[in-house]
Amino acid sequence: MPAEILNQSGMNLAIPCYQRMADRLLRIAGLKDVQLNIIFTDLSGIESLNSRWFDRFGPTNVISFPMDEPGVLGDIIICTQKAAQEADDGITTLRNRVMELLIHGFVHLLGEDHELGGEHERRMTEKERELKTALIREDIMADLCINVDHIATIRQARGGTEPDPVLAAGLVELAGADGIVVHLREDRRHIQDRDVKLLRQVVKTRLTLEMAATDEMIGIASEIKPDIVTLVPEKRQELTTEGGLDVVSLEASVKDAVGRLHHAGIPVSLFVDPEEDQIFASSRTGAECIEIHTGRYADAVNPEEEEREFDQIVKMAGIASDLGLRVHAGHGLNYQNTGRLAAVSDIVEFSIGHSVVARASLVGMERAVREMLAIVKASG
Numbered sequence: 001m002p003a004e005i006l007n008q009s010g011m012n013l014a015i016p017c018y019q020r021m022a023d024r025l026l027r028i029a030g031l032k033d034v035q036l037n038i039i040f041t042d043l044s045g046i047e048s049l050n051s052r053w054f055d056r057f058g059p060t061n062v063i064s065f066p067m068d069e070p071g072v073l074g075d076i077i078i079c080t081q082k083a084a085q086e087a088d089d090g091i092t093t094l095r096n097r098v099m100e101l102l103i104h105g106f107v108h109l110l111g112e113d114h115e116l117g118g119e120h121e122r123r124m125t126e127k128e129r130e131l132k133t134a135l136i137r138e139d140i141m142a143d144l145c146i147n148v149d150h151i152a153t154i155r156q157a158r159g160g161t162e163p164d165p166v167l168a169a170g171l172v173e174l175a176g177a178d179g180i181v182v183h184l185r186e187d188r189r190h191i192q193d194r195d196v197k198l199l200r201q202v203v204k205t206r207l208t209l210e211m212a213a214t215d216e217m218i219g220i221a222s223e224i225k226p227d228i229v230t231l232v233p234e235k236r237q238e239l240t241t242e243g244g245l246d247v248v249s250l251e252a253s254v255k256d257a258v259g260r261l262h263h264a265g266i267p268v269s270l271f272v273d274p275e276e277d278q279i280f281a282s283s284r285t286g287a288e289c290i291e292i293h294t295g296r297y298a299d300a301v302n303p304e305e306e307e308r309e310f311d312q313i314v315k316m317a318g319i320a321s322d323l324g325l326r327v328h329a330g331h332g333l334n335y336q337n338t339g340r341l342a343a344v345s346d347i348v349e350f351s352i353g354h355s356v357v358a359r360a361s362l363v364g365m366e367r368a369v370r371e372m373l374a375i376v377k378a379s380g
């Protein structure tokens with residue numbers, strides 16, 4: 001079960017990143033099914049807890065309250081103002097300092113106590129070091145979701161049944177991807193309604209449905225219930241999605257669509273260009289995520305333009321994360337241009353389709369030909 005996070009600190013914090021850290025800590029410790037509450041508070045909040053429960057005066061950085069209840073690990077209270085001061089003093093980032101405090105509080109909840117000194121102190125420090133190493137190793141890894149639309153494009157070229165995007169999705173999952181993405185377009189040029197229904201039944205990771213914010217699509221999504229919907233703009237004549245959703249101009253209708261999808265229990269991501277006003281507008285709609293359109297970066301025609309677009313994505317990902325939005329990225333990403341973006345810690349998920357399907361068709365060619373050769377030559 002995911003950790004519960006409450007931000008009472010009065011500061012803008014990258015909650016999705018802390019959520020990811022806390023969930024990963026629980027997983028690393030083998031405690032996936034326990035309840036953990038994390039509360040970010042301010043100086044006066046932690047000061048009053050410190051004096052009320054421990055008879056100590058002045059603010060501290062973290063306090064843990066273990067719970068003596070089955071299925072509940074306890075509460076970790078972190079003072080983010082104190083963490084920010086300590087980050088400045090130690091020349092580290094706020095996020096890194098909060099991670100250390102989260103681990104410290106977590107190890108206390110696991111029953112260790114450095115204040116007892118000697119062997120206890122040594123054990124606690126060792127446990128903290130272990131968890132920090134494991135977390136950093138995992139935290140630099142974003143999720144990869146594969147878009148299988150173009151498997152359906154090949155099928156639709158003959159109007160038959162092969163290749164089947166549902167079977168492709170199974171192979172994508174076997175290879176270790178974190179999710180499957182499909183775009184059900186109004187003109188049904190590749191993915192069909194049947195594909196989405198079957199995918200909902202067989203996908204074991206998570207299913208993202210990309211769609212336009214129309215009544216028809218909201219109705220389909222509400223019935224099929226993908227794990228998340230990504231709202232994209234759609235034009236009939238375009239070859240692929242061109243440009244992000246203009247949330248600034250369409251704020252009221254996007255907000256309405258987000259509300260209707262939430263009513264059906266579906267979280268929502270908005271596919272937007274890396275522009276500050278689009279990100280602030282997205283945050284106002286109540287969507288949980290944005291997916292940054294990486295097309296301008298991917299299509300850059302010289303290194304200066306690529307650098308400029310890269311910097312813009314990094315900056316916008318930081319702003320979105322600080323607003324509490326999960327940040328995904330996608331469009332035009334390939335084997336050359338994805339590595340740099342994968343190192344941007346605010347981006348927690350990539351959605352990649354065309355380059356992976358294109359590569360699969362080449363790296364699979366030799367085997368496919370050998371198999372046909374075996375049939376032709378065996379019968380000769």
Ligand code: PXP
Pocket residue numbers: 147149183210230232240241271291329330331332333351352353354355
């Ligand atoms: N994200 C969104 C919102 C898209 O519309 C697409 C294209 O279907 C992608 C990601 C994947 O882009 P590409 O196929 O270029 O990897």
